[in-house]
Amino acid sequence: xxxxxxAPESRDIANLKPNYRMFVDGKFVEGTGEPLKTINxxxxxxxxxxxxxxxxxxxxxxxxARKAYDRVWSKMPGSERAKYIxxxxxxxxxxxxxLAVLESLDNGKPIKESRDVDVPTxxxxxxxxxGWADKLSYAGYGPDPKPLGVAGQVIPWNFPLLMAAWKIAxxxxxxxTVVLKPAETTPLTALVLADIIQQCDLPPGVVNIIPGAxxxxxxxxxxxxxxxxxxxxSTEVGKIIQRQLAGTNKKLTLxxxxxxxxxxxxxxxxDQAVEGIVNGIFFNQGxxxxxxSRLLVQESVADELLEKLHxxxxxxxxxxxxxxxxxxxxxxxREQLAKIKELTESGEAEGxxxxxxxxxxxxxxxxxxxxxxxxxxxxMRIAREEIFGPVLSVLTFRTPDEAVAKANNTPYGLSAGVWxxxxxxxxxxxxxxxxxxxxxxxxxRFDPAAPFGGYQESGFGREGGRTGLEAYLDV
Amino acid sequence: xxxxxxxxSALADAVRDESSLRRFLHGLPGVxxxxxxxxxxxxxxxxxxxxxxxxxxxxxxxMVDLTTLEGADTPGKVRSLAAKAKRPDxxxxxxxxxxxxxxxxxxxxxAADELKGTGINxxxxxxxxxxxxxxxxxxxxxxxxxxxxxxxxxxMVIDRGAxxxxxxxxxxxxxxxxxxxxxxxxxxxxxxxxxxxxYDNVRRxxxxxxxxxxxxxxxxxxxxxxxxxxxVTHVMLQAVRDWKTQTGELRGVKPxxxxxxxxxxxKYLVAVHxxxxxxxxxxxxxxxxxxxxxxxxxxxxxxxxxGHYSGPDYVTVx
Numbered sequence: 001x002x003x004x005x006x007a008p009e010s011r012d013i014a015n016l017k018p019n020y021r022m023f024v025d026g027k028f029v030e031g032t033g034e035p036l037k038t039i040n041x042x043x044x045x046x047x048x049x050x051x052x053x054x055x056x057x058x059x060x061x062x063x064x065a066r067k068a069y070d071r072v073w074s075k076m077p078g079s080e081r082a083k084y085i086x087x088x089x090x091x092x093x094x095x096x097x098x099l100a101v102l103e104s105l106d107n108g109k110p111i112k113e114s115r116d117v118d119v120p121t122x123x124x125x126x127x128x129x130x131g132w133a134d135k136l137s138y139a140g141y142g143p144d145p146k147p148l149g150v151a152g153q154v155i156p157w158n159f160p161l162l163m164a165a166w167k168i169a170x171x172x173x174x175x176x177t178v179v180l181k182p183a184e185t186t187p188l189t190a191l192v193l194a195d196i197i198q199q200c201d202l203p204p205g206v207v208n209i210i211p212g213a214x215x216x217x218x219x220x221x222x223x224x225x226x227x228x229x230x231x232x233x234s235t236e237v238g239k240i241i242q243r244q245l246a247g248t249n250k251k252l253t254l255x256x257x258x259x260x261x262x263x264x265x266x267x268x269x270x271d272q273a274v275e276g277i278v279n280g281i282f283f284n285q286g287x288x289x290x291x292x293s294r295l296l297v298q299e300s301v302a303d304e305l306l307e308k309l310h311x312x313x314x315x316x317x318x319x320x321x322x323x324x325x326x327x328x329x330x331x332x333x334r335e336q337l338a339k340i341k342e343l344t345e346s347g348e349a350e351g352x353x354x355x356x357x358x359x360x361x362x363x364x365x366x367x368x369x370x371x372x373x374x375x376x377x378x379x380m381r382i383a384r385e386e387i388f389g390p391v392l393s394v395l396t397f398r399t400p401d402e403a404v405a406k407a408n409n410t411p412y413g414l415s416a417g418v419w420x421x422x423x424x425x426x427x428x429x430x431x432x433x434x435x436x437x438x439x440x441x442x443x444x445r446f447d448p449a450a451p452f453g454g455y456q457e458s459g460f461g462r463e464g465g466r467t468g469l470e471a472y473l474d475v
Numbered sequence: 476x477x478x479x480x481x482x483x484s485a486l487a488d489a490v491r492d493e494s495s496l497r498r499f500l501h502g503l504p505g506v507x508x509x510x511x512x513x514x515x516x517x518x519x520x521x522x523x524x525x526x527x528x529x530x531x532x533x534x535x536x537x538m539v540d541l542t543t544l545e546g547a548d549t550p551g552k553v554r555s556l557a558a559k560a561k562r563p564d565x566x567x568x569x570x571x572x573x574x575x576x577x578x579x580x581x582x583x584x585x586a587a588d589e590l591k592g593t594g595i596n597x598x599x600x601x602x603x604x605x606x607x608x609x610x611x612x613x614x615x616x617x618x619x620x621x622x623x624x625x626x627x628x629x630x631m632v633i634d635r636g637a638x639x640x641x642x643x644x645x646x647x648x649x650x651x652x653x654x655x656x657x658x659x660x661x662x663x664x665x666x667x668x669x670x671x672x673x674y675d676n677v678r679r680x681x682x683x684x685x686x687x688x689x690x691x692x693x694x695x696x697x698x699x700x701x702x703x704x705x706x707v708t709h710v711m712l713q714a715v716r717d718w719k720t721q722t723g724e725l726r727g728v729k730p731x732x733x734x735x736x737x738x739x740x741x742k743y744l745v746a747v748h749x750x751x752x753x754x755x756x757x758x759x760x761x762x763x764x765x766x767x768x769x770x771x772x773x774x775x776x777x778x779x780x781x782g783h784y785s786g787p788d789y790v791t792v793x
Contacts, residue, residue: 002530004523005527116520272507272509275513307720324520
């Protein structure tokens with residue numbers, strides 16, 4: 001037997017500090033909220049103590065953002081704003097390894113993903129939007145479109161740095177200033193991004209980053225002087241925010257949960273479909289809002305595909321997120337792990353057939369072995385509720401119409417995957433999928449030029465591309 | 476068409492006649508180019524260190540088909556290659572022997588004499604290598620001659636012209652007949668994937684060769700660019716894995732040409748390990764067709780053991 005020796009990335013590269021402070025008005029300051037301890041989900045050890053914002057800190061952050069907006073940022077020519085944004089992008093690239101290791105420590109995702117996906121894509125978002133800053137007149141929103149003002153942004157824990165980039169880059173490019181709240185369990189990379197922003201000499205107050213729990217987010221989105229709210233997270237919280245904002249003139253975009261269908265037809269390239277299914281649900285431990293958590297496979301190839309899928313999933317290496325050979329890392333928190341366990345138990349109780357990879361799991365930390373449920377029916381909770389973990393539900397269909405009906409039979413509508421060698425069927429399916437993103441013969445591919453967003457309970461508004469600018473312009 | 480071995484009924488049906496063979500090959504699932512290349516690149520990022528690396532280097536050495544296929548080959552050249560095969564690193568007797576020495580048919584006797592009793596195989600290219608452009612009789616005579624001279628392995632080329640014009644039955648018959656002419660010698664079937672171009676063709680040709688009784692499927696002659704690539708090898712590894720699922724039989728894969736560094740070789744071994752499975756990590760089921768690779772493996776082996784790199788003057792040039 002050939003066992004791969006451990007190949008861990010050095011945690012020293014993360015440049016971890018014992019304390020992190022919030023970033024307001026260009027300075028790192030102590031928050032007056034109760035400090036939080038952020039842990040490494042792979043070992044359950046405390047990584048650092050992070051100061052959090054109180055309601056008055058939220059107010060001072062919004063005031064700083066307002067001042068920066070009125071005095072500097074909204075008046076600055078786009079070509080000048082672009083220079084700052086390009087600088088941020090380059091600094092992210094400069095400090096890519098540090099950011100990747102820190103992200104894996106704080107979030108639990110494997111280093112190969114933070115290194116090859118999260119950090120490069122975050123830099124790409126800044127590069128892309130820097131290019132728009134002086135070309136907004138040509139974006140299709142009329143001549144000289146205006147920014148909105150102060151953007152209050154709340155982001156989730158699954159892609160801490162990348163989501164910060166998705167939020168901050170378009171806001172700055174369009175001339176808005178930002179107050180961003182990172183997730184409670186993953187505040188560290190956003191604060192290193194704040195350090196980068198400080199080193200890039202961004203005018204004070206243009207970007208403010210205030211860690212904290214849900215109450216800080218509520219105070220931020222509810223603040224009277226915020227003009228625009230952008231939230232990525234659970235549908236449950238998204239609904240609360242939408243209610244909170246009803247009747248105000250704040251502009252809102254929501255990017256929420258999903259229960260995406262990955263649809264495999266019998267003429268699909270099966271080996272690559274298996275790769276796409278694995279990538280769709282086990283990428284980032286399944287903590288992906290657009291994860292392909294429902295596999296819809298045509299009955300005539302279901303057995304063959306499932307056999308290949310089991311064999312492939314058995315090769316996934318679960319363990320130390322810092323090991324370069326780890327495919328599936330740690331579940332981000334004890335709460336999330338409990339939620340995944342509860343939902344998988346319901347799957348068994350409701351009669352689905354459970355298959356779990358026999359891969360060894362570490363003794364410490366929050367880990368969950370990749371799991372595939374077959375014989376799943378639409379009525380089961382595991383087919384309807386977002387699990388947000390490495391758990392795949394397999395359903396079958398007989399005809400293209402049935403595939404469409406089943407794929408769309410969800411309150412969500414964020415993404416979908418279509419696997420077939422027939423080009424006409426790809427187009428036919430894409431027209432009928434009620435999903436913001438439809439991938440064909442691939443899954444979970446992200447590019448700053450491609451708009452991303454949902455239907456129905458998956459939210460509204462788009463991020464990325466020309467379309468994504470609309471969320472940060474007064475149009 | 477005569478099937479060479481006893482095939483399971485579903486597969487026996489596939490080789491009943493030309494049209495069923497064609498239906499079978501065209502009924503295989505397609506290969507998505509973007510997907511397979513992405514997967515190959517992704518697996519290529521595996522980080523193999525320390526004991527795992529040393530193990531991989533020794534394994535790779537034992538899988539090398541040390542090759543010389545030049546118009547300028549002489550008995551002297553072949554003899555020195557045979558000496559290298561026996562003792563790849565003369566100062567380190569614990570280095571494993573290579574799997575085989577691969578030569579043109581007229582050099583087989585020289586190689587066989589040198590390697591007698593060592594357990595190292597003599598592989599010979601045959602069937603109008605590398606183009607395969609000759610008559611059936613000549614190809615069979617070429618094969619018989621190689622085996623008579625002492626080759627224990629024959630590396631044949633398929634008729635790519637026949638394959639690309641859809642005459643699958645002809646390609647099948649050729650492989651079956653060459654296999655018969657091989658007798659006890661192992662047959663490696665060179666697909667020349669650089670001329671087949673698409674991954675769909677690679678998959679079909681792989682299955683065609685497996686159905687016709689090839690013991691190994693081999694990527695390339697080394698005379699056409701591109702020679703072996705990782706994604707092509709992925710497709711071929713998937714074919715032998717699927718073959719095992721359907722028949723229970725283990726068949727081998729041999730990438731050849733263009734694999735020059737230890738780093739590349741390890742990427743191939745990772746692919747073998749994770750695409751086909753750990754049981755293919757065996758010189759009976761996986762080979763490297765290479766000439767310069769061996770010295771890089773030896774240099775990296777020394778680096779692993781000595782803790783520093785010594786350079787090319789510390790390994791023999793043959």
